[in-house]
Amino acid sequence: MRDWSLRTSLPWLALFGLISATAVIRFDPGSGRPGNARPPATEALLTFKTMLFGIVLEALPFLLLGVAVSAFMQAFVSDRTLRRLIPNHPLGGIAAAAVLCLLFPLCECGIVPIVRRLIAKGMPAYIGVVFLLAGPIFNPVVFAATRAAFRTEPQMAYWRLGFGLLVGCLIALIVYLIKMDRPLKFTREGLSGQAESAEPEAEPPLSLSERIAQAVSHAGHEFFEMGKYLLIGATLTAVIQSAVPRSVMAGIGQSPLTATLLMMGLAFALSLCSTSDAFVASAFAGMLPSGSLLAFLVLGPMLDTKSLLMMLSAFRGKFVLLLILLVVLLVLLGALVIERLGLVGSGG
Known part of the structure; x- marks a missing residue:
């Protein structure tokens, strides 16, 4: 567990203070005017409050569910079990890895060290790519969260899982075909030795209560770690919705390429958890093309600021x-094609 000092808590205190201050502002200067007309600043503040609380309150249950499931999977499902369930044939191995992603959902925050351990112990790099890229998307918790966020466009949840799985498997096949079997930054022998010495199975087996305590501790850490990004992302989205004129957003939405690049850049910068990012994306529904929202939902869990830093610490620069x-x-081209064919909605 991380030592939560005052210094590490300051960003949290600032964000919660911002939300609290916004919540207690109850004045309505336009209430006594003819027609109850409000000044533009008051309208912007009300929009900000509504958007911020709507995103956070809808996303928090799924964020909590996601980190809880991920933590219990890590505590009760060993690396050895995952390796044993994957066949040696490339296509069969990729297919098995995809099924395991569905059965054992893991948060993108903890997937990098897991994949590094598995590769160090002999798992092919292309199988690790499936877990690394498709795992944070192709799982039932993310599907349920996306369905809840896009109630009027339920097909977005199916396209997110299918498109994310397709991109992950295609990249895994490319890694297999180019024979990139040494992606680790450190030598496989050295890292494997470290992993084996630290592997829980080499130690006395943990009791059920110890495993549950380990899972709860991990879930609590991940919840506060990812909740920080959720608050930042929700705040930024609320600012955009309240401060940027709809005519500007409509202008961006006229070009699918511009809108898709914008949402991909936003997904990379915000570093949201895949169990909560759909609620941020849905705030832009009707303003930007649906294909650009799909790009946001697929690229973010695969590649964002925090995951890039973790990958650079574990893998060679060429592989990353x-x-x-x-x-x-693949995400850019796929999203543009899907938008062009009108497969995920009417767009903006």
Whole structure:
């Protein structure tokens, strides 16, 4: 567990203070005017409050569910079990990895060290790519959260899972075909030795109560870690919705390419959890093309600021650069094609 000092808590205190201050502002200067007309600043503040609280309150239950499921999977499902369930054939291995992503949902925050351990112990790199890229998207918790966020466009949830799985599997096949089997920054022997010495199975087995305590501790840490990004993302989205004129957003939405690039950049910068990012994306529904929202939902869990830093600490720069280029290219082209064919809605 991390030592939560006052210094590390200051960003949290500032954000919660902002939300609290916004919540207690109850004045309505326009209430006594003819027609109850409000000044533009008051309208913007009301929009900000409504958007901020709407996103946070809708997303928090799914964020909590996601980190809880992920934590219990990590505590009760060992690396050895995952390796044993994956066949040696490339296509069969990729398919099995995809099924395991669905059965054992893991948060993107903890997937990088898991994949690094699995590769160090002999799992092919292309199988690790499936877990790394498709795992945070292709799971039932993310599907349920996306369905809840896009109630009027339920097909967005199906397209998110299908498109995310397709991109992850295609990149895994490319990694297999180019024979990139040494992606780790450190030597496999050295890292494998460290992993084996730290592997829980090499130690006395944990009791049920110890595993539950471990899972609860991990879930609590991940919840506060990812809740920080949710608050930042919800605040930024509320600011955009309240401060940027709809005519400007409509102008951006006229070009699918511009809108898609904008949402991909936003997904990378916000670093939201895949169990809560759909509620941020849905705030732009009707303003931007649906294809650009799909790009946001697929690229974010695969590639964002925090995951990039973690990948650079674990994998060689050449391998990370390859993943970046393939993810950006496939998500951009796929989202534009899907938008062009009108498969995920009417757009903006």
